[in-house]
Structures are given as C-alpha cells and as structure tokens.
Amino acid sequence: MRKPLSMIAAGFALVLSACGTSSNTAGGSPAPAAPITIGVSLSLSGDFSGDGKALQQGYDLWAQDINAKGGLLGHRVTMKYVDDASSTQQVVTNYQTLITQDKVALVFGPFSSLLTIPASTVTDRYGYAFPEPAGGGPKVFAQGLHSIFFVQPAAVEDNLVSYTKFLLSLPSDQRPKTAAYATEDDPFTQPQIDKAKSLLEAGGITTASYKVYPAEATSWDALALQVVNSKADVAILGTQEPDAVAFVKVFQQQHYNPKSIIETTGPDQGKDFADKVGANNTEGIMVPAGWTSSAKAYGNEKFTIEFVAKYGGAFGDISADAAEAYSVGQVVEQAAQKANSIDNKALITALHSGTYQTIQGPMSFDSVGKPQGGVGVYLEQWQGAQAIFVYPSSVAAAKPEYPKPNWP
C-alpha cells in the first residue's frame, strides 16, 4: 500500500500547491481606494454545508450592497471563499492560506463554534480582526482573544434562556414536570442545553433523561428512542439540522407527543426544514432565534427584499445564517467608518467600543468579543407552516402554542 499512499499524498500536494498559487492583488495594507479581497473559509461540503451555503449568500449580498454604495471606504470588495469541508483541520489551513498567500485585506468567520475556535487562533496570530457570524460557544470566548467578535445578539449559552423563562412563566398546573435533554457534544449546542437544564432544574422541572452524543454521529434513532422512553413532558434538543429532522421523525413514528419540543438548530432553516419533516409535522416546534424576516431592525426590510430578489423563495425561507453573515458585513462597515480605516488593528480597536446596528438589532462587544447589551435571543415557533416569534410578548407575532398539538 506504500505506493498508492505516496501517490495520494502527491495528488493532494499538487492540489494544495495549485490552491496556493492563486493570484491575488490585494495586500494586507491596500492603497486608498484599491480593491480589496475579504477571505472566508466556508463549509461548502460536509456536515455544515447547508449552513455554509447560507452564510455565503449573506456575505455575497452584503458585498453587493457595499459595492453599490461605492465600496468599503471606497475600496471595492471581492469575496474569496475556500471550502473547509466542515473540517477543523482544513479551516486552519484555509485561513493560513488566505492570509499568508492570498494576502486578503480582511477575514470573516466560518460556520459553527467548532470551526471558529481553531480558525480564530490563526487569524489572531496574524493580527486580523475576526468578526464571525456563528461561533458563540463559551470556548470561543474562553480563549481570551481580543480580535474575535461574535456578531449575534447573545452568547450561545444564553440561547435557550428565553425558552426556560417561557416554561417557568406558565401557570403551575400547565408547567411541565419533567424534561428530556439530548445534545451533540458540540461547543455550539451543549452549552445551551446545559444552561437550560440548570435553569429548569432550579425552577423545579425534573430531568427525565440527559444524553450527550458525538457531533459526528450519523444515526440518531436509538438515541431518540431514549428520549421517547423517558416520556418527558418537554424535549430539549441540542441539534444541527440532520439530527433535528431525525428526532422529529422518530418522535412521530413512536407517537411520542411531548407538550413542547425545542431544537437549537434545524427548525430555523425555514422551508428547508419543513420540506424534510413535512410542513404538517412542523406545528408547534420551537427554536431559539435572534433574527426573523419580519423584524423591524436596522436594514432588515432592505435585506429581505434584496435577498428574495437575488436568490428567490419567500421571506420565510431565508435562513438565519444568511442574516447573521450579512450582519458581519454591516458591523465591519460601521467599524471602518468609525475608524476611518480598514486596517485590522484600527478595526479591532473600533469594534471594542460603541454600538453597531445590524439586521439582528443593535450589538456591542466586550474585551473577548462576546456580544453585550443586545436584544437577546427570542423564541420562534412553527405555526401554520411558518416560523414566527412567539416570546417574549414585546416582539411576539402570536401567542405560543402550548401544549404543542399532537402529530397529525
């Protein structure tokens, strides 16, 4: 087997060297009004490919908008995407290549905390500002990096706080008595579930089942059976989209009808989620969300109209990932204006002060890039085959449906 292995290695080396030779005229410190390239490693294949594609749509739309306005401080923007195949190793290589060989002027973040953590160590080493749309797990901030900025309304671990408040606000005769938890061992999902569990236990809701499963698992049926067998009143699941769909299917197959189901990711994917589980089966399913197409936040109406015009579909089909990516661009645009520079050091300094307006609402960042004083994460629920805000009442378009209706 030595020969094929060496040939494979040679093949990969050729591919890598080919990637490395791609030319780029943008330097780290571009001349005034010179076009610039912004580099991003995206998961265009692998487990996060659905999210990666949505991020690309958001970034592309922002680049289109900023160029229509004359560019970022006059610099015409070109986006350069490199596929990381949802791999924690490849994402490191990608940012290394984007910075040292392609010499991109700026970098934006990839999908998930899992990839953001290793990527941020590279970008920080080279002094790049690292605004990112999807890495908000506690481990991201525990690194103590001052160059990272998580562009979402709240740190990931707080995503389910609204949900716990909603459950605990129910009259005692309606309040669930037991909860079942299952989560990927992913830095995005598990902190959310763990915090929800501790808050609900403190509120008197007993834990009927708690399971952590590997993020790389490809079959979730046996796991879902455990949640079913717990007969818990509510199911709280730390999922990405494929396992979110699998849990819903098994629950339906097993005729398990909890009073409430919430999943950290999956139900926020609009039509994509409804297509997979069946639109009739979505009724009552909840998801934490910081953005909705109908929100009255800064620039949101323009974003949604342009998005549908560019990519088709309906407002409700727009993935929250795309909105988060677009927000990254908005934050960088305002920081550049504030600093009157696109120099990374100046941007980092600017981003650590002030408040930035985004389509997800206003946000600011602490010394390690954790969002501060934002609007918080709301509760979205599928009602009538569309996901709408239901909690808190200040932003709700409808009352929460509780208990969740039985499966059709």
Add this chain to the structure above:
Amino acid sequence: MTLVLEAAVLGILTGGVYALMASGLTLIFGVMRIINVGHGALVVLGAYLSFALFRSLHMDPFLSLVVTMPAMFALGVVLQLVFIRPLKTDREALSVLVTYALALGIEGVLGYVFTTNFVELRAWYENASFGIFGFHITWVYVFGFALCLLILGALFLMLYRTSFGGAIRATMLNRTAAQLIGVDVDRVAAIAFGIGVATAAAGGVVFGITNAFNPGSHYDLISRLLTIIVLGGLGSLRGAVIAALIMLVSEDITQVLISPVWANFVFFVILVVILIARPQGLYGVRVRDRI
C-alpha cells in the same frame, strides 16, 4: 429492558440496510480484487437518482428502483470498462486511487446539480409505524429490510444457482484458472461491477429515506462499509450481512445501555477482538484460500 429490545430490533433492521449497501462492495472485491472506495458515493448517487425521480415525477422511492437499478447497473458496467479494466498492473493499489477520484467526481457533480444542502427522500410511509410488544416499528425500516432480503436472496441465487454465478465464483476462486477453462473474466468483471453498483442504488434508497444526506455523505458511509466487509471477510456476502448486523446492533444497544459516546468504541473493540481471533474476518477463510 424494553429499550434494549427496541434498540436490538432497530439495529437488526438498519443492519439489513448496511448489509445491502456493503454487499455490492464485497462482491466487487471478491471478483476483481479491488477496493472500490467510491462505493459510498455510488450509494449516495443512487439516493439522489431516486430523489430526482421523486421531485420531478413524484415517483415512490422504492418504485423508482425499477428505473435506478438498471441505470446504475449500466453505469457500473461503463465505469468498469473505462476506469477499472485499463488497470493492468498493480490494480489493487491503483484502483483505490481511481475509485477515490471517482468518488470525488461524483460528489462534485452531485454538489453542482443538487447543491450541498441536505435532502431526504419522502414517502407516505416514512413516519408510519405499527405497535408490537409496547413499542412502534417503522414501516420504512421493515420495507428496507424486506428489500435487503429480496436483493441479497437474489444475489445468492444468482451466485449459486446460475451458470453465470458459477463463472463469477470461478473468477473469485482463481482468475487465471477461470480464464483457462473458458470463462470470459473481463465480461464477468464488468457485469459483477454493474451488479455491485446496482445494489448500491437499492441501498441508497433506504439510506436516503431514513437519513438526511448530501453529496458529502459518502465519507461516513464508505468508512462504515469498509469496516463491515473487513469484519465479515473480504469477498464474503454472508460475512457482510453478519458484520453489518453486529455493527448496528452493538452500536444501538451501547447507545441506550451505556452512552452514545461509547457506541463506536464498543463496536471497534468487538472488531479488534474478532480480527485477533480471525484475521481473515468472520467468513474470510475460504476467500483467503481462494487467493
């Protein structure tokens, strides 16, 4: 205890699906002595073909096999003629590279045509189930298991009850000797490759209806399928079936008894123990003798 029983039943039913997917891989190895690392991509391709027929013609996924299996058979024959047959020297090693390139090519084309978003095959029975001993068994797994039995049964019949099956077994036993007694081994290899790819289409349908998949799903699949055929004994159909059942049942029971985190570990402990006792795999003795 009920949960363990449920997990065991689930493991057997899903094990049948993996056995179906692995059967083509082990058949191809048996006849041609090549490790088709593109087999996972062919399974995913089969799932996408059924997905396309469902999306455009609303054709039931299982019914779509009437179209996709012959199409995949033809594709398999062409692939064998174009990519495998020209490998005259060092074919075992070179075939790994060639079929890996094939997998990447299929992934790229599928990504271009269908995008990299996860999709899932839909059918009226996907969430339908029936109750037995206090738990529910999903029809789609039962249908999938029945399809597995049907196709594997047909494969066994073909191998052991037809003259062409005799030619295949002769080629598996000794390629040169088979050639000397008049077997057209090139033809046998092309058809066996086609059959192997056609079974991938069948496996792909059941995989696609029970799992969300995208063009990159073949990486996870091929690693599991290779493990199955190594445990079962390279080239052994019976071994692939038993190994698939061991893998899925042990993983599912471990998930519910201990923890999902330990599921793979427990299976690999079983794998290592069996391979220490039988390095040739469960049913690999005869295959080794045949070489």
